[in-house]
Amino acid sequence: QVQLVQSGAEVKKPGSSVKVSCKTSGGTFSKFPISWLRQAPGQGLEWLGGIIPVFTSAIVAQKFQGRLTIAADEGTNTAYMELSALRSDDTAVYYCARGNEMGTISSFLDYWGQGTLVTVSS
Amino acid sequence: SYEVTQPLSVSVALGQTARITCGGNYIGSKSVHWYQQKPGQAPVLVIYRDNNRPSGIPERFSGSNSGNTATLTISRAQVGDEADYYCQVWDSSAWVFGGGTKLTV
Numbered sequence: 072q073v074q075l076v077q078s079g080a081e082v083k084k085p086g087s088s089v090k091v092s093c094k095t096s097g098g099t100f101s102k103f104p105i106s107w108l109r110q111a112p113g114q115g116l117e118w119l120g121g122i123i124p125v126f127t128s129a130i131v132a133q134k135f136q137g138r139l140t141i142a143a144d145e146g147t148n149t150a151y152m153e154l155s156a157l158r159s160d161d162t163a164v165y166y167c168a169r170g171n172e173m174g175t176i177s178s179f180l181d182y183w184g185q186g187t188l189v190t191v192s193s
Numbered sequence: 194s195y196e197v198t199q200p201l202s203v204s205v206a207l208g209q210t211a212r213i214t215c216g217g218n219y220i221g222s223k224s225v226h227w228y229q230q231k232p233g234q235a236p237v238l239v240i241y242r243d244n245n246r247p248s249g250i251p252e253r254f255s256g257s258n259s260g261n262t263a264t265l266t267i268s269r270a271q272v273g274d275e276a277d278y279y280c281q282v283w284d285s286s287a288w289v290f291g292g293g294t295k296l297t298v
Contacts (some may be wrong), residue, residue, distance in 0.1 A: 106288065116228075116236065116279055118288035132287050133194075164237060177283040179226040181247065183235040 073098040075167055075184035082190045091187045093167030100148040101125040104170035106180060107141060107152040109163040110170040119165075121176040122150060130176055157191045164188050195284035199291035203269045205298055213294045215263040225263040226281045227256060229274075230293075236279065240265060244253030270298045 078092040078133035093105060106121035124143035129140050140153045150167055164186040172178035197217040205211035213224060225243050230238035238247050240256040243263065253268045267274055275298050280291040 072248075084240075108288075115277075116281075116290045117294040118290065122287075130286060160218075168236075171241070177288075178237075179238060179241040179281070181238050181241075183237075186235055 073182045075169060075182055075185045077165075077167060077184040080190070082192065083160060084131060085155050085156055085157055085191055085193055088153055089189050090151055090153040091165050091167075091189070093150045093152075093184050095148045095150070095169065095177045098169075099173070100143075101145050102173040104172075104174075104176040104178060105143065105150040105186040106168050106170060106176065107139075107150075108168060109165045109167065110186075111160070113161040114163075115125060115162075119152065120153075121170070123174060123176065124150065154189075157189075159191050162189065194287075195282070195289050197280055197282060197289055197291040199280060199294045201292070202295045202297065205267070205296065206227050207272065207298055208269055211267040211270050211274070211296055211298075213265040213267075213278050213280075213296065215265070215291050216261055217263075217282065220261055220282065221259045223258075223282045223284065225256070225258050227265045228279045230279065231275075232275060239278075249255045255261065267296070270296075273296050274298055288293075 072100040076085045098122035101124045122129040122141045129141035143150045166186040169182040170178035227240040243258040244256040275286040277293045
């Protein structure tokens with residue numbers, strides 16, 4: 072079965088960057104889209120962007136353009152997201168999730184990682 | 194940008210039917226997906242493409258979508274259905290989520 076395992080919790084200073092990884096197993100990695108989402112404490116879900124590993128280029132939500140990098144390594148079946156210029160309101164649980172259909176980021180998300188808590192604090 | 198709106202909370206008596214709405218301009222022309230999230234857990238897909246249930250989701254969960262409103266219906270509500278529910282649509286090359294609805298049984 073498909074599993075997405077994310078890297079561990081991070082504590083960062085304002086202005087720094089954080090990189091979160093998402094290792095997938097149990098399925099074909101390269102053609103299925105991986106989306107990144109986050110959830111601030113007590114808040115709803117927010118989509119950050121996504122990537123189809125075989126295509127390498129990512130879609131980043133307008134709000135995060137210039138600050139978010141999404142990448143994937145087909146050799147290790149791992150997707151990454153790196154958010155820079157961190158602020159206190161970036162404190163959230165960050166999730167990766169796999170889309171159901173190969174080749175399109177606009178497919179519903181059927182497998183999710185366990186989440187990674189990123190805390191931004193001075 | 195496209196917006197979808199959900200009620201903040203819905204309450205339902207045990208064994209009765211809960212309906213959670215997701216409103217958006219001509220949302221009936223889009224595919225709507227629904228996720229259930231319990232405290233401290235990752236979201237779980239419960240309905241995809243308006244009215245389809247993934248394997249393992251009880252038949253009590255159903256969906257509809259028409260006009261400006263999509264609806265998640267939970268029949269014979271159980272205590273275990275208490276959770277936050279989010280609707281999701283794709284618009285202008287981005288995923289858009291509703292703000293979430295807390296279901297209390």
